[in-house]
Amino acid sequence: MFQTFDSHASPDQGPGRLAALRARLAEEGLAGFLVPRADVHQGEYVTARDERLQWLTGFTGSAGFCVVLPDLAGVFIDGRYRTQVKGQVDLGHFTPVPWPEVKAGDWIRANLASGVVGFDPWLHTADEIERIEAALQGSGVSLRAVENQVDAIWEGQPGPVVGRVFVHPLEFAGESAGDKRARLAAGLRELGQDHAVITLPDSICWLLNIRGSDVPKNPVVQGFAILGADGGVRLFVDAAKLDETVRAHLGDVTVEAPEGFEAALRGLQGKVRVDKGTAPLAVSLAVGTCVWGDDPCRLPKARKNAAELSGMREAHLRDGAAMVEFLAWLDSPARGKTEIDVVVALEGFRRASNAFHDISFDTICGAGPHGAIMHYRVTEESNRTIGEDTLLLVDSGAQYLDGTTDITRTVAIGDPGDEARTCYTRVLQGMIGISRLRWPRGLSGRDLDPVARYPLWVHGQDFDHGTGHGVGAFLSVHEGPQRLSRVSEVPFEPGMILSNEPGYYREGAFGIRLENLIVVEEAAKLGDGRDQLSFETLTFVPLDRRLIRGDLLGPGERDWLNLYHARVLELIGPRVSAGARDWLVGACAPI
Incomplete structure (x- = not known):
């Protein structure tokens, strides 16, 4: 807790x-x-x-x-x-x-x-x-x-972590480690490359269908790997992390001590692929013939397969039920509760699921002015009692064995005032704008990001973070290379999962952020039958109707919101307690 x-x-x-x-x-x-x-x-x-x-x-x-x-x-x-x-x-x-x-x-x-x-x-x-x-x-x-x-x-610097490694089952991975290795090795051969150095822990975990516990909240293994054009893999990881089950799963993967990684790099023959944007400079300095190229796992990992998407959908329904139980609890009443009370309660609702592994990051729970601190983390010293007539921002997520979640909801405590409702509605319009988008294949986050900001821009407002980040499947809650951001040029492809989280922050007063996870999918053919993509929403949790100015919503926005809430009630209602369902019926009433 x-x-x-x-x-x-x-x-x-x-x-x-x-x-x-x-x-x-x-x-x-x-x-x-x-x-x-x-x-x-x-x-x-x-x-x-x-x-x-x-x-x-x-x-x-x-x-x-x-x-x-x-x-x-x-x-x-x-x-x-x-x-x-x-x-x-x-x-x-x-x-x-x-x-x-x-x-x-x-x-x-x-x-x-x-x-x-x-x-x-x-x-x-x-x-x-x-x-x-x-x-x-x-x-x-x-x-x-x-x-x-x-x-x-640094006196007393902590030592390295030796966390347990465990197998990620094929039912959730959707593709065997052997098939992944063969597929990526074929790509190396097509480019005339002999080896690829992999330094990102989430890439190694994805490639080998393993998970770990070296880093808080992210089920990854810290280590290095060298993938050969023949499909062979040398894994540089502390052997104490691996039990017999994991060793049997790894099969012919060669396990070597991390201390030998640099020497192994110096001994590689032929063309060695290194990711210039993610690998340490020391790697390229050590290899003989360095060829710059993307980490070969990043794009395949980002394009989730059917099994991964199925797991993510189920994880989000499970998480949505926990969130609804939490929001119903918060509403009865919120006054007198503290930020720490909220964090503890929310984790408790998630932990009640037997598929819960961990939270996916430290919960951000900001009452009033704390909500304007975008990545605020409550401590015993900063803990704030939730007062009357304010906003409460809660950004949280969970790691389940079948998927990773990340959701933000901003809720009204009492009557926060018309200005807060107006700003909230503009943020909601930005989130709806992204959710409803259709676009030609080939566009990237840089192209779509302005849609989330337009409702704020026309009133001289904005937010100082990207609109969305990539999300892994029971891996890192922040995953590249895809992003909804004005600096991202990576084209969106079906299967990529992103967050959709516009916001607005007024220092010293309040913060607003709304976040759903979305997945890129093939869009149904319309009009001229052009090749287009769209988003499927994964997150099903109501948005606070008390903060929505219906008079500011256009017909399409109102229709989207009412349809979304109808789906929330349909999908989450059967999964929650009777009391939470009663609350949910009111929370999902049409605007």
Whole structure:
């Protein structure tokens, strides 16, 4: 159940640790050092051992980095964290920098006249370092790969996690590991490539039909793999994670110690495929003939097969029932409950399912002004009692053995006022706009993202995060390469699952976000019979009618909403208790 988050750092600890790091850099002849929020797998969620950015600065967000210079330490954060960072770092010693608007290379060039900035080549991709070096060309500043300078001063740094690995059954995977290996190996041969290096844990898990417990909330195995053009796989993972059942499942996969990975790279013959955007720079430096190419698992993994989609649909119905039980509980009444009460109760409703594995991320539960902190995580210190006439934002999800869920609902506590209802309705219009879309095959997230923002844009409003991210099938809740975002150029394909989550945030007042998961599907032929795609909605949980201004909805929007609520009642009603069903009938009444 609920546990207070151990940040390993607080604003008052940051200055001392920053001073120690600068002393270390001076000893090494370095003018600066890059401290990313990343591990060797470039994962969004990392173990305690890899929380270097958090340890140094106190910032707990899931994305960002710090550039430490002799007189300045910039903490680069995107739009999701610009409110949060101000309360987590010592602003007298650390300077928040808006990213990606401000690029690391440009910032370093503007704030350092000359010197060498060090970086750990296992924590940065070749793509990332190449961009920074390009920005520094012609300046007196250069980059140098060095040992990790934070690790050198971090006393009591946690050790590596040795989590249990388990088999992901074929009934949920839909394709055997042997068939996946053969299919991807054929792709390598067609391109004249001899090996592919796989560094993403979710890719390894998908390829081998295994799951793990190395990273909180994400059932992945931390390790590396080398796929050969003959279909052979060398898996570099701590052998203590594997029991006899898993070893039997892996069959002819060669299991080797992670410490031998770099030497194995140096010994590879022929053309070696490396993903420039996800693999550590150290990988490409170690191989002989490096050929840049996407991780061969990412697109096949993103295109869910029939079994995976079936599992995801069932997981969402199960999760929808838990959410309805929770929302009915919350309504009776919410006053006097705290954010922690809400988090604990929601996990309890999900845990009641015998298919529950874990939550898919730390629940975001923000009452009133906390809702404006996009990735707010309640602690014992920040815990807020839910008051009258306010908004409550709850963003949560679960890992079930057959699927992964992610849902956000913003609900009214009392009467939050007309302005809140107006903003909520505009956000809802954006979500409905995405849900109803049909588009020509070949378009990407960049093309569709504006549809979610238009109802806000026409009133001078917006939200500072992407409209949606990819989602795995009993894997990472954030999965690439597909995204609903103005920076994504990956074409949508049938089977890809994404979140649809527009929002609106007013710092110090309230936050609104609505989120359903959707899957790309072939659209039924209309008109000229053009080749088009559309979205199927996976999430079935009512939207708060008390916050919807029906007079702002167009006929098509109203029809979509009423049909959606009718489907929620039809699909979820038989799965909940009598009391929750009574609540659901009212919650799904037509607008």
